[in-house]
Amino acid sequence: MSDYSPQTIEKKWQQRWTERRAFEVVEDPSKPKFYCLVMFAYPSGHAHVGHVRNYMIGDVVARMKRMLGYQVIHPFGWDAFGLPAENAAIQNEVHPKAWTLDNIAHMKGQLQRLGISYAWEREITTCLPEYYRWNQWIFLKMFERDLAYRRRSSVNWCLSCQTVLANEQVVDGRCWRCSSEVDLRALEQWFLRITSYADQLLDGIDRLTEWPDKVLTMQRNWIGRSEGARVTFSLTGEPALPIEVxxxxxxxIYGGTFVLLAPEHALVDKIAASMNESEAFRKRVRRFRAQDRTARLTGEIEKEGFDTGRRATNPFTGEDVQVWVANFVLGEYGTGAVMGVPAHDQRDFEFAKKYDLPIRIVIQPDDGSAPLAADTLQEAYVGSGRLVASGEFSGLPCADARTVMTQAAAERKIGESTVQYRLKDWGISRQRYWGTPIPIVHCETCGLVPVPYEELPVELPDVTTFSGRGDSPLAQIPEFVNTMCPTCGAAARRETDTMDTFVDSSWYYYRYCDPRNDALPFDPAAARYWAPVDFYSGGVEHAILHLIYSRFFCKVLRDLGLVEHDEPFTRLLTQGMVLKDGAVMSKSKGNVVDPDDMVATYGADTLRLYEMFVAPPEKEIEWTDSGLEGSFRFLNRVWRLVEPLAARVRGAGPPVDDLDDVDRAMRRKTHETIQRVSSDLDPRVHLNTAVSALMELVNDLYVFCDKAGCGPRTWQAETVEIRPETAAVLNEAIEALVLLLSPFTPHLAEELWERLGHHDGVEAADWPTFDPAIAKADTLVVPVQVNGKVRARLTVDAGRSDAALEADALADPQVHPFITGKTVAKVIVARGRLVNIVVK
RNA sequence: GCGAAAGUGGCGGAACUGGCAGACGCGCCGGAUUUAGGAUCCGGUGGCCGCAAGGCUGUGGGGGUUCAAAUCCCCCCUUUCGCACCA
Incomplete structure (x- = not known):
C-alpha cells in the first residue's frame, strides 16, 4: 500500500487536465448550458486563502454541474487596470503593465496549483487593448445615445488617489479603496446616465428572486426612489426669481410657513448680489459651505440657519413667507430648496422652534386621537389624517389630497408631479494613467468629437515616469494629446481622462462568451447561448458597486441589441470572508496565509476541503490550522480505505437484490449519501453539510470493512477473501464516494477513479444516482414521549401503521411507569416518526 | 434613531414544511498498538445528581401559542451588517 501523496498526484492531474483541455467548452445546443462565474480578480500580486475561497466555491458548483450533464462555462480573468499598479510604478519604478502582467502570471500559477477547473483559453485581461477597445466601443455607443455626456459639476475628489470618485465609491465620506478623505470639487467630467435606467433597475429587483435579500435592500436604498411634486414658490421683490422645491x-403645503435654501443653492449667490451690504451674509454662507461634508450628510451637525431677509409667495396660500438658508438642506438632492412645514416635518419643527417661525397645523389625525394644537405641539405630526385650514382641499384625506393637489398645481402651472432618486449619474472620468482612454477628441470648432470606430482602440501611450501628482498623466504627453479632429481635420486635443475601472467589470462576463472577437465586444449568438450567468459568487462589498453597474450595462447592451435578457446574474451568492486572528486577511496586517504554503504542506485538496467544510459559503470563517489538519486526516482516511481496495473490488458489477443485513445496510448508506450530497449541492449550496455526509459514509465504510475483514484496521487485510456480494456493495459505495468527493477534492478523486479502472477522467463521469427505495431505511427507531418527554424508543419496520405504533407505545415496559395510575388523554403519532402520549 | 440578519457544548457548526437538540469536524479524556513519541485504530465527551440503572436540566433572557418550540408570536438584551437630516 502506498501513502497518500498529494504533491505527486496533484501535479499529475493538473497536467492531464491541461493536455486533455478538460474544461474548455464550446456552444452545444443539444445540451443545457450552465454559466458558473466568480468575480474576476484584481492582480494585486498574491492571492491568499481568503480570495481563493470564492474560486473553490465556484469550482465545486462548476464540477458538479458538469457531471450532471450541463455544458458548463467556467471562465476566469483579470480586472487589470487600476491605481495600485500606478502607485507601484511610482514607488518601485516598474511600468504598471509589467507590474500587472507579472502579478497575473504569479496568481494564475497559484490558481492552477489549486486545480480550479477554469476554461483558461477564455481568460481575459482588461488592461490589454484587445479588451479595452470594447470599453471604448460601448462608450461611443452610449455617447451616440446620449447615455454618456460631459458636464461640469461638483464631484468627489480623493485627496490620496488624486482622482475623482463616483458616488458609489465614497463610503461614509471616505474613499472606498484607500479610506482617505474625499473633498468636493467642481470639475468638468464624463458621466454615464445610469439615472435614465433608475426605474428599470428598481423594478428589476423584484425579479431577482435568487439574490440575497440583503443585497436587494441595499440596491433599493441606493436607488432611493421617492414620488412627490415640484412646486414653485416665487421670490418677491427684485429680482423676482422662482424657487422650485x-x-x-x-x-x-398650506402649513408651509417658510422656505429653506441649501447653502450651495444658486439663488443664494444671486440674493447676495442684490444686497447693499452683503459681506456679513456671504460670510455666513461660506461658513455653512465649509462645514464638514460628512457631518452634513449624516446629520451630525447642529441644524442652523439664517434669514435672507427676502420673502417668497406660497403658491397655494398666496401668502408671503420667509426665505432662510439652512445647513441641513442638501444642495445635491432634489432642487436644493425645500418648503418648511414645521407642524408635519420633524426637522422643520425643530428649526421653527429654534428660530421662532410660525407653526400651522394642516393635518388632523383621523384615528380618533385628540386634535392637535399648534401651541401645544411637542413634535411634528408626520402621520396621516385629514386636511384642515387648507382652503378648498380641507377635509380630504392626505393621500387623496396629494393626488388632487398635484393635479391642481399642474393646471395652475405652479408645479407638477415628479419622481426623485437618490441615485446619481455615474461619474467615470479618472485623472490617472492606468485605465481605458476615453475615445473623444476636443475640437475648437466641432466640440466633442467621437473617435471613429475604425480607429479604435485609442491605445494608452507608453509612459515611463509617473509623478503621481497633478492632473491626468496623459495630458503630459504631447504625442498623445495632439491630434486631428476626425470631423474637420483641424488640430485638436484628445481627452486625457481615463475610465473608471468599474466600466471594465460591468460587462466582462459577456466577453468570456466570445473572448477573441475582433469585430464586436462579443457575438450576440454566443451570448444568447451562454448568458445570463446562472451562478455568480463574490464578495458582498460589491452590492452597490459592480452589481448595480453591471445591471445597468446589461440593460444598455440589451437596448443596443447585443443581449436579449434583462438581468445579467440569475443567482447570486455572497461568500463570507476568511479571517485570521479575528481580522480580515491583508498584507498590511501581516496575517495572510498563502495557498501555496498550504499546497506544499497538505496539498490543494486538503485546503479546498477545509474551506468548504468549516462553514456555509455565505458565512465568514476563522482560519485554524487544526481544522486544516482535520481535513488532511480525512483525506488520508479516504486514501487508506480506497487505495488498497480499489484493485480488489473494481468491476464487481451492481449489487444483487438479495443481500444480507450488513451488506444491505451499507448499500442503504451509499444511496442515502448520494441523495444527501446531491440535494445539499443543488439547488442549495450547502457545501459544509455535503462534506459531513461524505465523512459519515467513510466512517460507516470503516466499520463495514472491519466486519468484512478487509478494512484498514484489519491485520493482513489483503489476504482476506471478499465475498462477491460484498465486493459489489463495496465497489458501488467507493465509486459513489469518489464521484461525490470529486468536486471538492478533484485530484484525489481522479487518482482513485483511475485506480478503480476508469480512464476517462472523473470530471467526464456522470453524477451518481440513487434509488429512493434503497436509500430508505427498512427499520426505524421511533421515540415515544410521555407529555413531551422521551421515555422509550421503539425499533419497528418502516411500514408499520400509526395504529400499530400507538399500541406498541402504550404496551412498552419503559413507558409503563409513566402512564400507570394516570388517564391517557390523547396519543399523537406524527407521521411514523414519533409517538407522544398525553396523560393527566 | 430606522431596518435586516444572527445568538445552539470548550470551539467551528448540524437539525427539511414545529416532532429524538448537539450530525460532522476540531479540542479534550480513556483504551489498543508502540521501547518511547508521533501516526493510526477503537470508545467516551452539553450541564447537574448518581457506583450504576436512571433522573433532572438545557438552544441569549422573560412571557405566550401547541400534545410537542432552537424553529411560530410578543417584550427585552447582545452582536454583525445596511441605511441614516434624501424633504
Missing part, C-alpha cells in the same frame, strides 16, 4: 407631502 421638491416635496413628497404636497398635502401639507
Amino acid at each position: 421638491f416635496t413628497t407631502r404636497l398635502d401639507t
